[in-house]
Amino acid sequence: MKAGSVFRESIPGWLIKAGLVFCTLPSTVLLGLYNSNATYTSGYLGVEPEDMQFIMSITYGALIATMLIENRFYRFFATRNYLLGISVLSVLALMLSAYVKNFTLFIFLRVFDGIVMALPGGVMIQLLLTRFKSKSARIIVFSFFYSTLLCSPAIIANMVAFTLDRWDWRYMIYGAVGVQLFGMLIILLIFNNNRLHRSLPLYQIDYAGYILLLAVLLCGTYVLVYGEKRYWLHAWDIRLSLTVTIIFSGLFILRQRYAKRPLFNFDVLKDPNIRSGLLIFIVLYTCRATLNMVHATMVQVWHWEQLYIARVQWINAGGVVIGIVLAGWLLARQFPVRYIFSIAFAAMAVYLFWFRWLYKLDVGIEDIALPYMLQGFSVGFIFTPLVLFIVSQAPAHLSQYATRAGAATRFWGTSLGFCITHNLQVFLQRKHYISLSQYVTGTNPIAEGRIAAATQSFIAKGYPADQAANLAFRQIDGSVRAQSILLGNMEIFTYLGIFVVCFIVLILFNNHLRHTYNLFRNKIFGY
Known part of the structure; x- marks a missing residue:
């Protein structure tokens, strides 16, 4: 059966495209809902901010x-019924998340959320590809999909900041539910009851x-996120999680x-190219x-407000x-992907070296x-070409x-990136804090002068002498x-x-990447 037959014949093509685009947004944008304002969400659930990464x-x-x-599920159900069922499950998950305050229950709910978010992705991309007839259809569809995914933190951060500035957190959830319900109306409008594939x-x-x-x-993920906090193999839960990861990985490979x-x-x-x-x-x-790290510095050192940080994003x-x-x-002009990768990482290197001097x-x-902006440019510039290249x-x-x-590599890259940067931050900040603290003593005239000046400042504000001295030291x-954070980030x-x-x-000198231009062009453009 033709892919186009799942749409109502009376619906114009532009409306079908617009409807598919709108229905694709919730599953990509809402992925970062609770990570967009970790401080508020952690306070709401009564957990530590680092738990939000987990x-x-x-x-x-x-x-x-x-x-x-997921491809087996959308092959089993009629497309319209499949998408409507996913929307109902998504609404249920969102409504439950508005009232659950137990962290353990919230973890199970987020796992369920991840399952529901994955289900519409494949069929939506496939349907979008059928609506674009040009040779650049894959570039257009993947560019839209990944731009939405990569921009979702900024979109959600601003929506959350706007909501919290005026109402309660739950109104953010209600808004997301409203988007899902509107998406269900679009599905009912543009889809008929035909199947996209033969049922399996x-x-x-x-x-x-x-x-x-x-x-x-x-x-x-548990090992990578909590390893440093739990002192790695000294904690029984880290040992257990690592054991399960190793054994189950072996079993999964053998089974496949x-x-x-x-x-x-x-x-x-x-x-080798893959x-x-x-x-x-x-x-x-x-x-x-x-x-x-940049966003954390905005809060911890520069003391920027959350609403301002959301706008900066x-x-x-x-x-x-x-x-x-x-x-x-x-x-679209068959520019060699090897140079695209190099330009993207060059922009990333400029961002890293430039920001090294901005940590003050x-x-x-x-x-x-x-x-x-260069950081965002580097990620956006490489993402679609890299996906299509693989x-x-x-x-x-x-x-x-x-x-x-x-x-899967993007998932492990996210967790591994957090693990590497977080552990380096903890180690370097501790090292610099110990080193700098050695100079904050009564024998150091500069430190003694600053403490005395701060103490007098608090006394002038009406604090008792003992309390003023304590506040000055703090x-x-x-x-x-703050200085230890900045020095660690610089390194x-x-x-x-x-x-x-x-x-x-x-x-630039990788032989495999140098000789894959023709294969890439043939697979993407067909010539």
Whole structure:
């Protein structure tokens, strides 16, 4: 059956495209809902702010695992009924999240959220591709999809800031529910009751493999996020999670090797170009994790307000859009992807080195705007070409597995990037704090003078002498901590900048990347 037959014949093509675009937005944008304002959400749930990274990661992990089986579900159901059912489940998950305050229940709810978010992705992209007839259809669709995904933190951050500035957090959830309900009306309007594919039975899905993979993703995430906080292997839960990750990974690989209908075919990883592309994704997401350090500095050191930070994020989102549009234009003109990768990482290196000099106490938006936008540009410029590059390197019968490998690599890159940057931050900040604290003593005339001046300042405000001395010391200690944060960030950005420059050299001289232009052009453009 033709893909177009799932739409009502009386609906014009432009309305079908607009409806598909609108229905694609919730599952991509809402992925970052609870990570957009970690401070508020952690306070609402009564947990630590770092727990929000785990919440985000498990949602993403559940989404990645479900991507391996979602195509079987949309093949089983009629397209309209399938999308309506997903919308109902999404509304249910959103409404429950508005009232659940128990962190354990919230974790299970976020896993369920990740599963629901993954289900419409494949069919929506497939349907969008059928509506664009040009040779650049894949570039257009993927550029739109990934621009929405990459800009979602800025979109959600501003929506959350707007909501919290006027109403309660729950109104944000109610708004998301309203979007889902409107999407259901669009589905009823543009779809008929026909099927997109021949129905396949659901009992043939490798559910055991799915459970193994989901456990690996969740336990592996737990190790990477909480390892430093729990002192790594000294904690029983880290040892248990690591053991489950290793054993279940082995079982999953063995099962996929010998399963009649595997969820993932590991033969796709035999291609050196695909391995190179996956490595580029890991490096990209490790560098992208530095954006969290920038946002943390805005709060902890520069003391910018959350509403202001949300507005500042539009600068980064603007860079993402510029990068994606420019990359799409270059791809349509068959510009070699090797140079696209190099330009993207060159922009990332400039951002890292530039920001290294901006980590000081007095910084304004005019100082950070350009390098902050460059970070978004570098990510947007490389993302769509890299996804298409990975998919184009696989044989036709393995292309779906290349897509899944890329998505899984982005997940592990996100978790690994957080783990690397977070551990470096903790180590370097502790080192600098201890080093700087040695000078805050009564024998240091400069420190003694600052403490005395701060004490007199508090006494002048009406504080008793003992309390004023305590407040003065806390003020000096806060300054030392702020300086240790800035010094640690400077080192991390310097090391990563040097690493990225070396990585650019490897990309330019990589023999596999140098000889894949024709294959990439044939797979994407058909000639």
